[in-house]
Every structure is written in structure tokens, then in C-alpha cells.
Amino acid sequence: MEKIIEQAFAVPFRYQVCFLEGIFDLTNPLLANFLDNGKKAKAFFVVDNGVSNAFPDLLKDIRDYADAYQDKFILSAEPLIVEGGEISKNDEATFKKIVDATSIFGIDRHSYIVGIGGGAVLDMVGFAAAISHRGIRHIRIPTTVLSQNDSGVGVKNGINAYGKKNYLGTFAPPFAVINDFNFLTTLDDRDWRSGISEAIKVALIKDIGFFEWLEKNATALANREMAPMQELIIKCAQMHMDHIAGKDPFETGSARPLDFGHWAAHKLEHLTQYQVRHGEAVAIGIALDSTYSYLKGMISKLDLMRIINLMKALGFGIYAHELSGKELLKGLEEFREHLGGELTITLLEYMGKGVEVHQMDSDLILQSIDQLKLFHQEKVVADS
Amino acid sequence: MEKIIEQAFAVPFRYQVCFLEGIFDLTNPLLANFLDNGKKAKAFFVVDNGVSNAFPDLLKDIRDYADAYQDKFILSAEPLIVEGGEISKNDEATFKKIVDATSIFGIDRHSYIVGIGGGAVLDMVGFAAAISHRGIRHIRIPTTVLSQNDSGVGVKNGINAYGKKNYLGTFAPPFAVINDFNFLTTLDDRDWRSGISEAIKVALIKDIGFFEWLEKNATALANREMAPMQELIIKCAQMHMDHIAGKDPFETGSARPLDFGHWAAHKLEHLTQYQVRHGEAVAIGIALDSTYSYLKGMISKLDLMRIINLMKALGFGIYAHELSGKELLKGLEEFREHLGGELTITLLEYMGKGVEVHQMDSDLILQSIDQLKLFHQEKVVADS
Structure with a gap:
């Protein structure tokens, strides 16, 4: 039977x-x-x-x-x-x-x-x-x-x-x-700023209008004005909740679009023994995957600069020396193992729309981090 | 805001x-x-x-x-x-x-x-x-x-x-x-028999036809015939699964009809440091709550005797001396606490239909266990 x-x-x-x-x-x-x-x-x-x-x-x-x-x-x-x-x-x-x-x-x-x-x-x-x-x-x-x-x-x-x-x-x-x-x-300034990176994330993968709102309010947010921060939090929480309710709340599949920018962030947090805050690491991770998306021809140079400039306006670092090319490739491999063998990474199909890919080009990753270092130095020059 | x-x-x-x-x-x-x-x-x-x-x-x-x-x-x-x-x-x-x-x-x-x-x-x-x-x-x-x-x-x-x-x-x-x-x-005979108590349970609270099937097949089951046991397992598993799928699979409410007979069983298992197996304890718990249902006027004496006789035919004990009246009342109180203050106990509204009650009469519980002891001694006499 x-x-x-x-x-x-x-x-x-x-x-x-x-x-x-x-x-x-x-x-x-x-x-x-x-x-x-x-x-x-x-x-x-x-x-x-x-x-x-x-x-x-x-x-x-x-x-x-x-x-x-x-x-x-x-x-x-x-x-x-x-x-x-x-x-x-x-x-x-x-x-x-x-x-x-x-x-x-x-x-x-x-x-x-x-x-x-x-x-x-x-x-x-x-x-x-x-x-x-x-x-x-x-x-x-x-x-x-x-x-x-x-x-x-x-x-x-x-x-x-x-x-x-x-x-x-x-x-x-x-x-x-x-x-x-x-x-x-x-909150100290780092913690105030830190959470904004998740708002940039959902804006980039889901809602260009929200990204434009962030550009417009960047200075006010950096100046710790409470009204736009409240608006940001409610909007971002709503988007996060909509995403969870929408499909696979308990993540049985491999798709994890909300992990945009997170694979490199996890590695950086670990490398710095969590001295770099999660949101700070995510900002660098987003900058990296956005740069990679640009080098892949998915978004324009102008788009990429909008992202980098928004981060700078908010006071985010976009590069960390701990995240060497070697460590990045190792982090990617660890992320692949974490996902059970098959890689799923979210990149930008265009501004306001994420897309999943299942492989990453090592050379382009190394070029991306080099590029970020340059963007970062430009910032230092501008500040001095 | x-x-x-x-x-x-x-x-x-x-x-x-x-x-x-x-x-x-x-x-x-x-x-x-x-x-x-x-x-x-x-x-x-x-x-x-x-x-x-x-x-x-x-x-x-x-x-x-x-x-x-x-x-x-x-x-x-x-x-x-x-x-x-x-x-x-x-x-x-x-x-x-x-x-x-x-x-x-x-x-x-x-x-x-x-x-x-x-x-x-x-x-x-x-x-x-x-x-x-x-x-x-x-x-x-x-x-x-x-x-x-x-x-x-x-x-x-x-x-x-x-x-x-x-x-x-x-x-x-x-x-x-x-x-x-x-x-x-x-499996040794105790383990073979033990699981049958959950079948008696679902039959009594949900399906009189299944109870009649158990009565008809009691001897064959006691004799370890495999065909009726396979039929029993599939039927019982199906009913258990239907119950879970039907309403509140993760038990957020207080209703726990599948716990029929279980409050006293938990106490007995604990008192005997799990020397009495779960299924054996559940059989005694069912016998107890069925007797209580009879004393409350919910089922007839004839109904009760069918339940007791089925258990005896299957070789179940229906009484354990460790379960004194005092320990039982303590067990009920512990169960109430476990449920968060309000008691919910399943009794028999009639054969094949459970009903939830929110209080138990201490005197009737004591009478029930005394009655079970008598039924138990009858068995010993009949066996000798």
C-alpha cells in the first residue's frame, strides 16, 4: 500500500x-x-x-x-x-x-x-x-x-x-x-543617519518617486529635521511591510530583493567586528552594487552619480578600506553558501527597479570597488 | 502625529x-x-x-x-x-x-x-x-x-x-x-498499543463511525494485525491533519479540542517521570474525562461503558494509582496556568462530538477517579 x-x-x-x-x-x-x-x-x-x-x-x-x-x-x-x-x-x-x-x-x-x-x-x-x-x-x-x-x-x-x-x-x-x-x-548622528540607507535601498529597487523625495530632503535630513524623518520612516516602513505581505513572507524561496546591497554589507560588518554600523555598511553595499550595475550597463553614469551624491549629501561614507577586493570576493562566496549554493543578488534594472541575477563578474566587482575608492577620495578633496 | x-x-x-x-x-x-x-x-x-x-x-x-x-x-x-x-x-x-x-x-x-x-x-x-x-x-x-x-x-x-x-x-x-x-x-506491545489512544480520542470528539470501526477491530488490533493498524493510522493521521488545516493551525486562540483527555495525562506522565507512556496516559485521561462527562449527564452510562470496554479490549489500563484526587486537582490548576489563567477543557457533548467547557467541578473529578478505580478493579477481577 x-x-x-x-x-x-x-x-x-x-x-x-x-x-x-x-x-x-x-x-x-x-x-x-x-x-x-x-x-x-x-x-x-x-x-x-x-x-x-x-x-x-x-x-x-x-x-x-x-x-x-x-x-x-x-x-x-x-x-x-x-x-x-x-x-x-x-x-x-x-x-x-x-x-x-x-x-x-x-x-x-x-x-x-x-x-x-x-x-x-x-x-x-x-x-x-x-x-x-x-x-x-x-x-x-x-x-x-x-x-x-x-x-x-x-x-x-x-x-x-x-x-x-x-x-x-x-x-x-x-x-x-x-x-x-x-x-x-x-540618537547620535551615526545612528540617525544609519537607518536612512534602508530608505535609499527600497527607493532604488521599488520607487523612483521616493528616491526623488530623498534627494529633495537630503539636506533637511542631514540637519536632523524631525518632520521629514518621520515622513521617511512611515514611508519606508510601509514599503517594507508591503513587500513582506506581498509574497513569501517567510522567505521559503531564494528571492530576497530586500537584500539589495547587503551581501557586501554583511562582510564589512563582520570584518570590522561591527564597528561599522549595519546602516553604514548597507550604504557602502548599495554604492557598490549600484556601481556594478553601472559598469554592467544597466544604469547610466548620471544615475550612478545621483546615488553617490545623495549618499554624500546625507553624510554616508561610500568606501571602507577593510573591504578589499579579496575580502569582497570571499564575502560573495560566503553569501553563495549561505543561500545554499545558488547565488541570488539584486542589482538595478533601472532607477526604481531591482532585478535579480544569479552570477557576478569578479573583474567587475574589483573595478566597482576601485571606482568607489575614487568617488570616496573626491569627497575627501571636496570636504577639505 | x-x-x-x-x-x-x-x-x-x-x-x-x-x-x-x-x-x-x-x-x-x-x-x-x-x-x-x-x-x-x-x-x-x-x-x-x-x-x-x-x-x-x-x-x-x-x-x-x-x-x-x-x-x-x-x-x-x-x-x-x-x-x-x-x-x-x-x-x-x-x-x-x-x-x-x-x-x-x-x-x-x-x-x-x-x-x-x-x-x-x-x-x-x-x-x-x-x-x-x-x-x-x-x-x-x-x-x-x-x-x-x-x-x-x-x-x-x-x-x-x-x-x-x-x-x-x-x-x-x-x-x-x-x-x-x-x-x-x-515495536513492543506497549508502544504498539500506545498510539491507538489518539485514535480513540479523535473518534470520540469527531467521528462516531470511526469509534464503531475501532470497536469492531479492537481484537485484531490487540492481536497486532497489520492491515487494520495501517487503516487506523491513515484515518487518524487524516483527521489530525484536517483538524490542523481547518482552523488556527498555530493555536493562537485558547481552543484545543485535540487536547481531549490530555490535561490529566500530562500530570500522570510527569508524576511517573514518563515511565507511563504518553499514549497510555492519554487513555487514562480519556477514560477520566469520559467518566466526568457521564457524571455531568452528557453521555449515558451505556456510552461510557462502550468507551471503557473498548480500552480494555485493546489492553489499556484505565487507572493509575499515582493519579490521586489531590494530584489531579493540582494538575488541573497547572493546566489552567499553562493556558494563561482561563481553563479550556474538552468533554463529550455526545459520542462523536467534543465540547469545550471553562470550568470543572472538583467533586465530580474526585468521583470520576474513584469510579475509574472501580472499573479498573472489575477488569482485574475479570482477568483473573
Whole structure:
């Protein structure tokens, strides 16, 4: 007897991504309403120390907020402060502390883990929430440009292991995401700028109109004006979310158009031991793949210069000496292995439209990085 | 500015559950075809030592099969033998060994982890596969009645932690499931019988016709006839899969009808440190909740006796002295906590139809267990 039963179903996911100022204002019930499960929910807060240092009243604000809305939820324990930045994804002890806490404090599938911080901390907290009880409700409160417009609104989580980025993780949509723009006010300039690279990315592969908007607002953004930054974040988050909802949210295929510029970025981050921030590395990766697209005859010299000039206007570096030709080719090979043997790289078919290719010409890659170095030196000259 | 973006999407899942004899017959390309990703896929096998002990040629069969189909896949390493049974879910070192192997042998998202074994081993292997690279393709080859008709065809995985069953885990559909009936021939009688309790369960809550079929085939099943067992497994697997596909596959709500009989079973397994097998505990749990349903006036005495008699005919125990009234009430409370404060228990509305209730009467629970003890003694008398 040989018999086959076909199993097929679709799992619906639904969550809200909110944008506001003053999440812990006692007059704003938004967070409390998310935490209200009708049974006095338990909530466990995990806070990035970068945020609690920049906002010394934050823990008190959380406690006051919990007091004010004690009919809706209770704090299951004091908020846990964790080291921010990529280091939080390398540190298994911190990860384990959060999983331990879910057991110790009885955080079940109808309770909440609330993460407040940058993308790395949220990735780590999200993974702990995803595997405890096969998934505890996770509310993300991203505090950086990058996490508010990109990673924080998506469906991935993870930690690093075996020296490999995001080696362990799952696809697990959050229960809700709340972007509070007030957290952006204390970011240092590098972090402010860093997240803009993902906006350049989606603009280049999906929306020339958004790219033109970025050109027009580059100076204001570089000057840290809040209004255009809010507009950028909402637009970029929307595009990121539309992409996820559109096709293959859990990435079962090989197509990863949102990885435009990322293969070289991953290598650079690793080479500099994450001293170069993710967004800074992505900017260089975009510059590289755009230059390659130009050398391949896919976009014009004028197009390429628009991209390079936008990056310069925003204050991005477009070259890093650590990213030698040799290291780049090695990074490409590692990326190929990471994808399971077949390479998929997004390039620019034209401005505002990405296209996937399955091989890269080594000579052109080397020419691209040389070209970037020249563009970079031009910048240095212009600055002096 | 306060703005909310609604995110909504559905993630489609699709997999085949196959039933056959002789999965490693060199003439049967079924497994090799699943492993064929078009790029000479890497496959890493993890084998339950209960199975490799019962089938001493199994590892050689796997190697020969890989040799025969080397155009489709390669073994990334020697198969890893792991201790079978619930102990495999308590042992973090074994779990970690599998995750380590994915890194060491370069098992990526387009490679495969193949688990061969009972439900516990498959749960553990499935969890390792689910979190490595955010999900490596996982093929399950269940080798017990219980895993072939129930756990192995579903979407859950997990390991135990903090003394709690399945504390860590995810919902992750397999890439494919292959049920090879030949593995059942060497099961001891307890394991052969054990899996039948899940068939009684789905019959009682969903399909009176299937219950009647079980009554008719009880003697043949107890006598280890293979034909009715194959029929039982396919029917039960189909019902389990239909249930998962039907509504809320990842169990975001509180409804868990398939947990009929399971709240007391969990407690009994824990009390006996898993010396009582899951299926044996479930049989007692079903007997208990059926008796409770009778005492509540939901089913007739005649109905109850049909259930008890079917279990006896199959050789199930229906009472365990470890499950005292006191421990039962404690177990109920733990189950309530596990569900997040509100209790949901499935009882029998009538034969072939489950119904959820949100409270249980302690006195009636105590009466139920006393009644079961009497039924149990009747059995002993009848046997002597």
C-alpha cells in the first residue's frame, strides 16, 4: 500500500504598526490597550541600555504607566536592562536570561514580552519570545531609525552563533509594533543617519518617486529635521511591510530583493567586528552594487552619480578600506553558501527597479570597488 | 502625529504525508525525490537509537540508499544516533549537538535534516531544524504508531525545559512526512498499543463511525494485525491533519479540542517521570474525562461503558494509582496556568462530538477517579 495525503493550509497573521510621540504619556492608552487581554495580562519589559541611559526616567515612566493602567496589565517583574547593539546578539547569557524569566515569572502565551531598543536587541528579545511556550506575544518598541523603518516592523528575529549573523532565529510576526519618534531625539548622528540607507535601498529597487523625495530632503535630513524623518520612516516602513505581505513572507524561496546591497554589507560588518554600523555598511553595499550595475550597463553614469551624491549629501561614507577586493570576493562566496549554493543578488534594472541575477563578474566587482575608492577620495578633496 | 498601518498577510504551507513500506528500498525513489533540490542537496540524518537497535541494518540501508541516489542528494555526514524516548527532549546536549552539526556540516535552508524515530526524537530534531538558519527543511520519518498517526504529521516541535514539557519549541510544518509501516513490526506491545489512544480520542470528539470501526477491530488490533493498524493510522493521521488545516493551525486562540483527555495525562506522565507512556496516559485521561462527562449527564452510562470496554479490549489500563484526587486537582490548576489563567477543557457533548467547557467541578473529578478505580478493579477481577 502506498498512499499520499496532501496537507495545505494558510496561517493568517495580522498586526498593527503605530507611529506616535510619547508612548508612556499617562493620557495615551495605546500600549495599555494592546496589553489588555481581558485577564489583567502580565507584561515583561526588556530595555536596551542605550535607551535607558539616554532616557534616565524611562524605567520610572514604565512603572508609572503600569500603575495608571493597572486594570489592564501588570508588570510581571522589574524591567530587564540589557546591553544594546550587535553585542546583545552574540551574548547567549543575556538571551537565556530572558527565556529563564518567562519561566520564573510565568509569562505564558497570553502574556507579553515588550522589547524597547534598537534592532539588535529587538531581534534577540523576539527570538526568546518566539521559542518560549512556542510563542509568547511580543510587542516591539523600536528606538532607532533603522529599527523603526525596517527590521522592527518585519517578521524576523534571531541571534548570532558560530560566528555567523542571525544563525539562530525564526520567522515570527510581532503582536504589535509601536514607533515612538521621541526616542530618535537622543540618537547620535551615526545612528540617525544609519537607518536612512534602508530608505535609499527600497527607493532604488521599488520607487523612483521616493528616491526623488530623498534627494529633495537630503539636506533637511542631514540637519536632523524631525518632520521629514518621520515622513521617511512611515514611508519606508510601509514599503517594507508591503513587500513582506506581498509574497513569501517567510522567505521559503531564494528571492530576497530586500537584500539589495547587503551581501557586501554583511562582510564589512563582520570584518570590522561591527564597528561599522549595519546602516553604514548597507550604504557602502548599495554604492557598490549600484556601481556594478553601472559598469554592467544597466544604469547610466548620471544615475550612478545621483546615488553617490545623495549618499554624500546625507553624510554616508561610500568606501571602507577593510573591504578589499579579496575580502569582497570571499564575502560573495560566503553569501553563495549561505543561500545554499545558488547565488541570488539584486542589482538595478533601472532607477526604481531591482532585478535579480544569479552570477557576478569578479573583474567587475574589483573595478566597482576601485571606482568607489575614487568617488570616496573626491569627497575627501571636496570636504577639505 | 499618530498613525497606524495595518499589516495582514497569510503564509501558505503545503506538505505531503506518505504511507508506504520499505522507504529505503533501492527501487523506491520517494525519499530521494523529496531530497532532490536540483543542486545535489545535503541531507543530515538523525536516528532514534530505539530504531537503530531494532533494525541493525538501518545505517547501512541509509548509506546504500544515498549511494544509489547520489545524483539527487548526498549525506552531509554519518547519521547521528540519539537516545530515544522522552529523555531526548530533556537532554539539552543532544539538542545542541544537532544545531552544532548544521553549522559544522553547512546544512543551509535548502538542505535537509531527516529525523527517524518516535515522536519525542522528532519533536527535538524538528526544533533544532526550525531555529537553525530560521528553518532548515525537515523531513520526518516517524517510526511508532503514535508519531505516525498524530504528532509526526502535525506542525509542532519542542523540547522540555525548566521541568516543563515542550517549554521551548515552535510551530513549523515539516517539508514532508514519510510513514513506513515496516518500522511498526518491532515495536513492543506497549508502544504498539500506545498510539491507538489518539485514535480513540479523535473518534470520540469527531467521528462516531470511526469509534464503531475501532470497536469492531479492537481484537485484531490487540492481536497486532497489520492491515487494520495501517487503516487506523491513515484515518487518524487524516483527521489530525484536517483538524490542523481547518482552523488556527498555530493555536493562537485558547481552543484545543485535540487536547481531549490530555490535561490529566500530562500530570500522570510527569508524576511517573514518563515511565507511563504518553499514549497510555492519554487513555487514562480519556477514560477520566469520559467518566466526568457521564457524571455531568452528557453521555449515558451505556456510552461510557462502550468507551471503557473498548480500552480494555485493546489492553489499556484505565487507572493509575499515582493519579490521586489531590494530584489531579493540582494538575488541573497547572493546566489552567499553562493556558494563561482561563481553563479550556474538552468533554463529550455526545459520542462523536467534543465540547469545550471553562470550568470543572472538583467533586465530580474526585468521583470520576474513584469510579475509574472501580472499573479498573472489575477488569482485574475479570482477568483473573
